Amino acid sequence: MSSKEIIKIISFLYEESTGEKQEKLLAEKVKKLSQTKIGKELGVKETSSIQELPLTSYPFYKKFFENPSEDAFLYPLNQYIQVITSGTVGKSKPYLVYRGFYGDQAMVETLVSTMILSTHDGEKINFRPGDVCYVNVAPAPYGAGVGLELLKRLGGSLFKMVPEDFNLPFHAKVEYFIKNYEKIDLAYMPVATLLDTIYPRIGKPFKLKGYVSQDRAADPLKNKIKEITGVFPTSLYASTETGLAAVPSVEYPTGFIFSWKIMYVEFIPEENALTEEFEKVENVETVSLQKVEPGKRYQPVVTPFKWDLTRYVMPDLLECVSKNDKILNVSLPVFKFYARADKIISLQNFTRISENELLTALEKAKVPFIDFTVRVEIHGTKEYLVMYIEPSQSVDIDEIQKNIHKELYETDNDYRSLTDFLKYVPLKVQLLPQGAFKRYLERRGGIPKIERIGMREDRFKELLQS
Structure with a gap:
């Protein structure tokens, strides 16, 4: 041409x-x-x-x-x-x-x-x-x-x-x-x-x-x-x-x-x-x-x-x-x-964490993953960013949680302020079984996408059952 x-x-x-x-x-x-x-x-x-x-x-x-x-x-x-x-x-x-x-x-x-x-x-x-x-x-x-x-x-x-x-x-x-x-x-x-x-x-x-x-x-x-x-x-x-x-x-x-x-x-x-x-x-x-x-x-x-x-x-x-x-x-x-x-994560009215920030943190923390979804959950009196991750290989959950927290702490000022001010690690990681997202997507209509932030409750339950 x-x-x-x-x-x-x-x-x-x-x-x-x-x-x-x-x-x-x-x-x-x-x-x-x-x-x-x-x-x-x-x-x-x-x-x-x-x-x-x-x-x-x-x-x-x-x-x-x-x-x-x-x-x-x-x-x-x-x-x-x-x-x-x-x-x-x-x-x-x-x-x-x-x-x-x-x-x-x-x-x-x-x-x-x-x-x-x-x-x-x-x-x-x-x-x-x-x-x-x-x-x-x-x-x-x-x-x-x-x-x-x-x-x-x-x-x-x-x-x-x-x-x-x-x-x-x-x-x-x-x-x-x-x-x-x-x-x-x-x-x-x-x-x-x-x-x-x-x-x-x-x-x-x-x-x-x-x-x-x-x-x-x-x-x-x-x-x-x-x-x-x-x-x-x-x-x-x-x-x-x-x-x-x-x-x-x-x-x-x-x-x-x-x-x-x-x-x-x-x-x-x-x-x-x-x-x-x-x-x-x-x-x-x-x-x-x-x-x-x-x-x-x-x-x-x-x-x-x-x-x-x-x-x-x-x-x-x-x-x-x-x-x-x-x-x-x-x-x-x-x-x-x-x-x-x-679709922005707000914790304790401190943070505004986007999906791109989470993707970058996972990449820099060298977490091998298929996909993930995140939710804000209350444990005790505090709000936590809970990441539900399907790993692509065997991982140590404590190690990847530590590494993701480290990346967010170093790159996100609000996340760091929340951690320091309230003196807790506002991140939790849960691992999903192999093939969870594949099975979930096969049952969905439309363009297969993962709602990485703000997944509807019924779909989240469906994912956990996959």
Whole structure:
């Protein structure tokens, strides 16, 4: 693929006056939205600015999704498809998604750009037309499966997606990779699947042009991933609510850059993050994409241009790591996933420990693990961070508990203050039997994920019984 062809595909990242173009797209949406039931309940008028509207969450839209009417939505009802979330946090939620949102040209550009940029080695792009891209996501009616089916038909001429049957069960897709890995150029799958199932089965490193994962373990394990695949992992931002909304950063592995053509994004500063579900809320200060600051964390608020969700508060915390990507020469902010907004461990109101911190502590403590989940439990009068770990080999529980505590104590100021002030070790480790997470995931629907923080009580009991 020539440099000119590549630049043409990713040219939207370099367009000028994107703010003005977004304002035009917003005005078009607001005008249409003002004529719908959803818009009227939000108080939308034809001339409303986006900042005049309330922030929204899933409960506001729930009644429209469950009992849809023709006058409620932006587009005719026969152009909507039902999509459900995987239910990683809380129960699965049904959505009605405009078919043209997932199949929009802007979304196709983002998908193709993600594939291309995932092969950038820091010096050049290694993507070639016809490259084979392995994808292991949940099939329809889950959002990832619905979106990829549409995008495959629209953007698949440049690359081949495998397995061709998206409806294969998760384990069958894993077997497909193991049997065909030498023919695969790019891959999208969970980190745990790559490191703990595929790599041991293949038994040796193998070469990929690009590896993409939304798994939070990708960042702390990026060096191990490169040892196995020859490439650093890349990441993106995708969800039922946003579709595929960002492309990978090259300068910052596992960082991503929002596509300005898909949605308007605002940001709530971390200290004001909304962690409880609500229908509508007003008078919450947000920061524009242009005004985010590196080193600060934010909760995104999204308004897709071609779907009904408006000022929808996402349950994530993102960290801005840079105002640009110098390798790509792109002057748009780069973000990394930090944590779920409601997935941060607070002990005795001292700590704010994220999943990434725990993953890093495990890696530095050299704990051999398949996966883990953590809970805050009260023992006596004190709160403890209890880690339920499935080790990948025989371990001394006291030794790994000591090592994890040491890493958290040295790297987390609040954890150290809690330990010193209350004079106790606020960490406990419990070992799970071999195969516990594998058995648990095989029984789950949707995209197989481990809720490493905040696992629902019924699912936690199911894990313990696995």
